[in-house]
Amino acid sequence: QSVLTQPPSVSGAPGQRVTISCTGDNSNIGPRYYVHWYQQFPGNAPKLLIYGDNNRPSGVPDRFSASKSGTSASLAISGLQPEDEAHYFCQSYDTTLSGFWVFGGGTKLTVL
Amino acid sequence: QVLLQESGPGLVKPSETLSLTCTVSGGSISSYYWNWIRQSPGMGLEWIGYVYYTGSSNSNPSLKSRVTISVDTSRNQFSLKLNSVTAADTAVYYCARLNSATLGGFDIWGQGTMVTVSS
Numbered sequence: 001q002s003v004l005t006q007p008p009s010v011s012g013a014p015g016q017r018v019t020i021s022c023t024g025d026n027s028n029i030g031p032r033y034y035v036h037w038y039q040q041f042p043g044n045a046p047k048l049l050i051y052g053d054n055n056r057p058s059g060v061p062d063r064f065s066a067s068k069s070g071t072s073a074s075l076a077i078s079g080l081q082p083e084d085e086a087h088y089f090c091q092s093y094d095t096t097l098s099g100f101w102v103f104g105g106g107t108k109l110t111v112l
Numbered sequence: 113q114v115l116l117q118e119s120g121p122g123l124v125k126p127s128e129t130l131s132l133t134c135t136v137s138g139g140s141i142s143s144y145y146w147n148w149i150r151q152s153p154g155m156g157l158e159w160i161g162y163v164y165y166t167g168s169s170n171s172n173p174s175l176k177s178r179v180t181i182s183v184d185t186s187r188n189q190f191s192l193k194l195n196s197v198t199a200a201d202t203a204v205y206y207c208a209r210l211n212s213a214t215l216g217g218f219d220i221w222g223q224g225t226m227v228t229v230s231s
Contacts, residue, residue, distance in 0.1 A: 002156045034215045034216055036214070036216065036217035036218075038218075044223075045206055045221035045222065047221070048214060048219050051214040051215055051216075051217035052214065052216075052217070055214075055215070057219065089156065091157075093216060096173075097173040098170065098173060098176075100159055100170075100172050100173060101147075101210075101216075102159065103159070104156065105155075106156045106157070
């Protein structure tokens with residue numbers, strides 16, 4: 001069971017806007033710890049999509065955005081395109097025990 | 113362009129030690145935290161641990177007693193050893209770079225290598 005909670009799946013039609021939530025607690029997502037998001041296609045390694053709560057690496061379209069509030073974060077994809085169909089994972093840092101990086105269980109985005 | 117490449121056996125027997133190496137090319141291993149992350153079939157991602165180029169390391173509390181991560185700066189490589197493996201350790205193992213410029217995000221990943229634990 002993952003430390004961060006994501007919905008197993010979301011879907012949307014081309015052109016629509018979808019959001020994916022990521023819920024943690026005060027030992028991970030919070031004012032001190034950044035949330036990052038990854039996109040993963042089948043058979044490929046995850047790719048950093050959003051870092052530091054809401055920053056896009058070079059080359060990531062501005063259709064992808066993210067936000068954080070309290071102990072939850074969300075990824076938004078606007079103008080949905082068929083090639084956005086993939087798994088999306090959130091990641092943060094957890095301070096329990098000696099501290100370690102944690103991921104969400106992942107969300108499968110289906111473009112209808 | 114920095115590239116990471118995992119290498120090691122794809123099949124390990126139960127109770128034995130899983131050993132993987134990640135080769136860093138296109139850049140120096142100095143600076144950055146170098147990580148191992150795994151993904152069980154159909155499951156999410158699990159951080160295993162990191163090594164800094166100085167040799168200091170840390171690992172996931174759930175695996176700490178079984179994990180050793182080391183670095184060889186002369187070869188631009190870092191390695192993972194996971195002992196006493198069971199079927200639950202069957203997964204795709206990735207090496208990845210943790211970058212302060214991305215505020216703790218893993219910005220570069222290897223392609224991953226599948227390791228199966230089976231007799």
